[in-house]
Amino acid sequence: MRWPWTWTATSRNGHRRGRNCRRRCTGRAGRSRWASITWVRPTCRGSCNCARARTRPASTAASALPPSPTGSTRAWRRRCRRSTAAWTRRCWKSSARAWRASTSKSTNPRSRPPAMTETPAIAAALLDWFDRCGRRDLPWQHPRTPYRVWLSEIMLQQTQVQVVLPYFERFVAALPGVRELAAAPLDQVLALWSGLGYYARARNLHAAARACVEHHGGELPRDFNALLALPGIGRSTAGAILAQAWEERFPILDGNVKRVLARLHGIDGWPGTPAVEKQLWALAQAQLPRARMADYTQAQMDFGATLCTRFDPACVVCPLQAACVALQSGRVAELPWPKPGKARPxxxxxxxxxxxxxxxxxxxxxxxxxxxxxxxxxxxxxxxxxxxxxxxxxxxxxxxxxxxxxxxxxxxxxxxxxxxxxxxxxxxxxxxxxxxxxxxxxxxxxxxxxxxxxxxxxxxxxxxx
Ligand code: SF4
Missing domain, CATH: 3.90.79.10 (Nucleoside Triphosphate Pyrophosphohydrolase)
Known part of the structure; x- marks a missing residue:
């Protein structure tokens, strides 16, 4: 059986090619020979000649492999011949890539952004959104010291940024560093925290500062496990501190990030269950960019807090529309699943x-x-x-x-x-x-x-x- 799809391509010097053309293009070395490639969907070849789309064949004979659209035909065919199924998968992927390329406005394949389904593209889109709409004037960002980042992360647990702002300013004015916090009486720390709620956070903060003075020379440790060992610091908080204070590649998974990931990837189940949480951590890790970790971490938090909100997400202006499974399947209001109902006594x-x-x-x-x-x-x-x-x-x-x-x-x-x-x-x-x-x-x-x-x-x- 012959592979039913075919393709046409236009080279940089204007030549048009069909799938059987072997004439070499004279494009510049190091760049793709093709300016654009179009995969042509197979149509009915029956006696009716109705031109309806044909379905994909169940299998494809190795002898009928088409030439590679990117050159190195022989090597490509040799590699693929070992497994017809594997070749079929690759071919369908490349046809999808070619389709995306042919529908893109740009004619240069190298200059196009990567597809939104690829995780680096999600990070790039988030950073691009952050550059335009993110919050870059928060007090803990100027200067972004480990102590200020840590304090802000603890205060922001279960609490909105607008509520935290005056408390943060007052706290750092009274206790500007780890040593001052460790030396302060607990009553003073609780008084500075008074009104912010969840007072265990303040007690843990105080105990952690004392542990830093005792074991880490009065500094916050730049080590994931050492941070995790401090009172009140969990995996997400440790990741946020390392990413924002030292640009280290660690993911975060707070409530906002869980919501965005669940919608973006269409994850069913309440995010508090261990299986769902494990899945979300894996996605958060896979999406990390190679650089700009501090901005990326802040971008995730801002995106969940201001755009992909719980009750009123602004999908119309969302830069992740193309990749969002919840949007495409009409399940934005449904995801993430709420906590299984239980009335509070x-x-x-x-x-x-x-x-x-x-x-x-x-x-x-x-x-x-x-x-x-x-x-x-x-x-x-x-x-x-x-x-x-x-x-x-x-x-x-x-x-x-x-x-x-x-x-x-x-x-x-x-x-x-x-x-x-x-x-x-x-x-x-x-x-x-x-x-x-x-x-x-x-x-x-x-x-x-x-x-x-x-x-x-x-x-x-x-x-x-
Ligand atoms: S499209 Fe809507 S639901 Fe999906 S990530 Fe964007 S704001 Fe959230």
């Missing part, structure tokens, strides 16, 4: 807002583990019976005189918290209870220097004079 508690004659508020340090760990908050109990018991042990007043304030609703990752505040003005502690490490009176001028959870801080500012 609701927990409730009573918090005691005790104000003394000097308008100071009684604050209690929370346990070292759990939510709002080690922060200063109001005395809290799971219900009124336990709250009453604590109250009578510490405060010289009647529990029943407490004024009920509006309930505070606060969402955590795993549950929803409803706090019922009760307020007592002008109370005093019992004589045997004094200020200690876990209990203290604090006036308004002291609140700023203490790590206080955002909902409690808001309550204090709204209800205490």
């Amino acid at each position: 609701v927990r409730s508690a009573v918090v005691l807002l005790l104000v003394d004659a000097g308008d100071r508020v009684l604050l209690q340090r929370r346990p070292a583990t759990g939510v709002w760990a080690a922060l200063w908050s109001l005395p809290e109990a799971p219900d009124h019976a336990l709250a009453r018991e604590w109250f009578h042990g510490h405060v010289d007043a009647s529990y029943d005189h407490g004024e009920a304030l509006p309930v505070i609703d606060h969402g955590f990752t795993h549950y929803h918290l409803q706090l019922q505040p009760l307020r007592w003005p002008r109370v005093a502690m019992r004589a045997k209870v004094a200020d200690n490490d876990d209990l203290r009176w604090a006036g308004r001028n002291e609140w700023a220097s203490l790590g206080i959870p955002a909902p409690i801080r808001k309550l204090l500012e709204e209800t205490v004079a």
Whole structure:
């Protein structure tokens, strides 16, 4: 059976060739001989002569191989003859390449961008988009030191850039380096973090800075495994630090990148499952460019945060349209799959807002583990019976005189918290209870220097004079 596809080509000096023409072209050495190649789809050769497209043959005889369109015909045919199936695959690929070339505006095959289905082309398109639309004026980019990159990466976990900006500026002004952070008391770090949420990040940051001083000479280590060993640094954060601070070729996989990769490659399944995550890491690794790692890392984050957003992706202006499986299969809204549904439980508690004659508020340090760990908050109990018991042990007043304030609703990752505040003005502690490490009176001028959870801080500012 003869191979049904045929081709025509135009050389650089204007000669037109058919597949059986052996005349050599006089194009310049080192460049392709052909200015353009067009593969001609096979048409019906039956008696009806209807010119409909014919289907691809099941197999192709080695003796009927056409000449290579790129020269070195004999070697190419010898190589292909060993496996007709392999040759068929190559031939279909080259015909696809030729089709793309023939539909491209440029006539020079060397000057055309690579096909969007190839991973280097995706990185190139992202970098090109970043040069036009990316965020290049973020405070941690000027200067882009390892410490500032690390701090920004930790702050940006679960938090948007706009929220992080003032916290970042305040934090680096107070603690400009690893050594200053390690030497600072935890209370100061928590106070600087107060309002940003997920306070475990601040505690881990502090512990990691101390580990850097102890084991790495007060510097952030430039080693993936050493970074991974520090508290609060996972694989994606370590990759982001190495890529942005030292231009090293490490991938990242935060929520934005997961969403973009899942859509771009049409990955089914919730990205939190190990199998899907493994697939996404492999794709993230395969797409890495050879250079400009810092820009590429920032480009990925910006692309997911501003263009390929969760609910309103701007596919119309997306530079990755041609490669996006979700767009081409009409599954943009469907991908990535959401987390399997599970309603968050609701927990409730009573918090005691005790104000003394000097308008100071009684604050209690929370346990070292759990939510709002080690922060200063109001005395809290799971219900009124336990709250009453604590109250009578510490405060010289009647529990029943407490004024009920509006309930505070606060969402955590795993549950929803409803706090019922009760307020007592002008109370005093019992004589045997004094200020200690876990209990203290604090006036308004002291609140700023203490790590206080955002909902409690808001309550204090709204209800205490
Ligand atoms: S085409 Fe749409 S869904 Fe696909 S990567 Fe671009 S913005 Fe995201």
